Amino acid sequence: MDHKPVNHCICVCWRYNLNPGLSFASRPFLIPYFCASILTSSMIHNFNAGPSILPKEVFEQAAAAVLNFNNSGLSILEFGHRTPEFTAVMEEARNLVKVLMQLDDNHEVLFLHGGASTQFMQVPMNLLDSKDVAAYADTGVWSSKAIKEAKLFGKPEIVCSSKDRSYTYIPKDFAVPNDAKYLHITTNNTIYGTQWQNIPHTSNSMVADMSSDILSRELDFNAFDLIYAGAQKNMGAAGVNLVVVNKNILGKIKRPIPTIMDYRNHINEGSMLNTPPVFAVYVCLLTLRWLKAEGGVSEMEKRNTQKAGLLYDEIDRNTLFRGTVEKADRSKMNACFVMEDTSLEPAFLAFAKTRNIAGIKGHRSVGGFRASLYNALPLSSVQVLVDAMQEFEDLNKK
Ligand code: PLP
Numbered sequence: 001m002d003h004k005p006v007n008h009c010i011c012v013c014w015r016y017n018l019n020p021g022l023s024f025a026s027r028p029f030l031i032p033y034f035c036a037s038i039l040t041s042s043m044i045h046n047f048n049a050g051p052s053i054l055p056k057e058v059f060e061q062a063a064a065a066v067l068n069f070n071n072s073g074l075s076i077l078e079f080g081h082r083t084p085e086f087t088a089v090m091e092e093a094r095n096l097v098k099v100l101m102q103l104d105d106n107h108e109v110l111f112l113h114g115g116a117s118t119q120f121m122q123v124p125m126n127l128l129d130s131k132d133v134a135a136y137a138d139t140g141v142w143s144s145k146a147i148k149e150a151k152l153f154g155k156p157e158i159v160c161s162s163k164d165r166s167y168t169y170i171p172k173d174f175a176v177p178n179d180a181k182y183l184h185i186t187t188n189n190t191i192y193g194t195q196w197q198n199i200p201h202t203s204n205s206m207v208a209d210m211s212s213d214i215l216s217r218e219l220d221f222n223a224f225d226l227i228y229a230g231a232q233k234n235m236g237a238a239g240v241n242l243v244v245v246n247k248n249i250l251g252k253i254k255r256p257i258p259t260i261m262d263y264r265n266h267i268n269e270g271s272m273l274n275t276p277p278v279f280a281v282y283v284c285l286l287t288l289r290w291l292k293a294e295g296g297v298s299e300m301e302k303r304n305t306q307k308a309g310l311l312y313d314e315i316d317r318n319t320l321f322r323g324t325v326e327k328a329d330r331s332k333m334n335a336c337f338v339m340e341d342t343s344l345e346p347a348f349l350a351f352a353k354t355r356n357i358a359g360i361k362g363h364r365s366v367g368g369f370r371a372s373l374y375n376a377l378p379l380s381s382v383q384v385l386v387d388a389m390q391e392f393e394d395l396n397k398k
Pocket of ligand 1: 114189
C-alpha cells in the first residue's frame with residue numbers, strides 16, 4: 001500500500017479548495033483528474049524500519065488537519081496547545097493508551113519531546129542516584145546506547161549480552177542483582193530482528209524500550225514500571241515519545257532533576273508542561289483511534305503473527321535466502337535475512353524495486369535485508385514480497 005500518492009492527492013485537493021488565491025482553484029475540474037492520475041500511479045509496499053508505514057486513513061486525516069483542524073479554519077500547526085480543542089487531543093491520546101494497554105491507575109501516560117534516545121538518559125536521571133546499580137540486558141546498539149547514558153547517572157551493570165554472536169539471539173539465563181533499581185530490556189531489537197518472546201520474571205522494577213514493538217502484541221504492561229517508545233514505528237510521526245510510568249517509582253532519589261526532565265512535573269501538568277509536539281501527538285491520536293477501531297492490541301498481534309509467519313516460512317523454504325537470527329527469538333516486527341550468495345543481493349534489491357517494494361535494505365551493520373512488518377503493513381504487501389522472492393528464485397535456478 002502506498003500512502004504517499006493518496007496524501008499528495010488530498011493535500012492538493014484541500015489546498016486548492018481552501019485557498020482561492022491559488023490558480024488551480026479557478027480550474028477545479030482539473031482536481032479530480034489530477035487526483036486520479038496520482039492515485040493510479042505506482043503502489044509502494046513500504047517495509048521501512050522507521051519512520052514507517054501508517055494507516056492510510058491516518059495520513060488522510062492528518063493531511064486534512066494540517067489545512068483545517070476540527071473545522072476551525074486553522075491548521076493544527078497554528079493552533080494553540082492550551083486551547084480546549086488541543087487539550088482534548090492530548091487527553092484522548094493519553095486515555096486511549098491507557099485503554100489499549102489496559103493500564104492500572106498507578107501508570108501515567110506521557111507524550112514527551114525527543115526520540116527514544118532522550119529516554120536513554122531521562123530514565124536513569126529520574127531513577128538512579130550516583131551509587132545505585134541498574135541491570136541492563138545488552139541486546140544491540142540501542143541497549144548499548146542506553147547503558148552508555150546510564151553511566152552518567154548511576155552504575156549500570158550488564159547482566160547479559162548477545163554481543164558474542166553479533167546480537168543474533170536473546171540471552172536466556174542470567175541473574176539480576178537484588179539491589180538493582182531496575183532491569184532494562186529492549187523488547188524488540190530493530191536492527192538485528194530479535195525480540196524478547198518471554199519477558200524476564202524478576203522482583204526488580206522492569207524498564208523497557210519498546211520503540212519498535214509498542215502496541216504490536218499483548219503483554220502485561222502493568223508489570224513494567226517504565227515503558228518508553230519513539231512514536232515513529234508503530235504509533236505515529238517522529239518527534240514524540242510515549243512514556244508510561246508507574247508514579248510510585250518516582251521521587252526516590254536525592255539528585256536534583258532539571259524541571260523539564262522530571263517525569264513528575266509532566267504528570268502534574270497533564271503532559272503539557274511546555275508546548276508539546278502538537279502535530280506528532282495528533283498523528284498518534286489518529287493512529288490510536290485506528291488501532292482501537294481495528295480491534296486493539298490483540299487483533300494487531302494476530303495480524304502481525306500471520307504476516308511474520310508468511311515471510312519467515314518463505315525465508316526458510318527459499319533456497320536463495322537465509323534468516324540471520326535464532327528462530328525462537330525472531331522478531332515479528334523486523335525480519336532480517338541474507339542471501340546464501342551475497343553477490344546476488346544487489347540484484348534482488350533491484351528486482352524488488354520493480355515490484356514496488358521499498359525499504360528492505362538491511363541496516364548497514366547487519367547487511368542483507370530487513371523487512372519491517374509494523375501494525376499498518378497489510379498482509380498483501382508481505383505476499384508481494386514473498387512472491388518476489390519466489391520469482392527471483394525461479395529466475396536464478398541453476
Ligand atoms: N530504541 C530502538 C529499539 C530503536 O529502534 C530506535 C530507533 O530506531 C531507538 C531506540 C532510537 O530512537 P530515536 O531515533 O527516536 O531516538
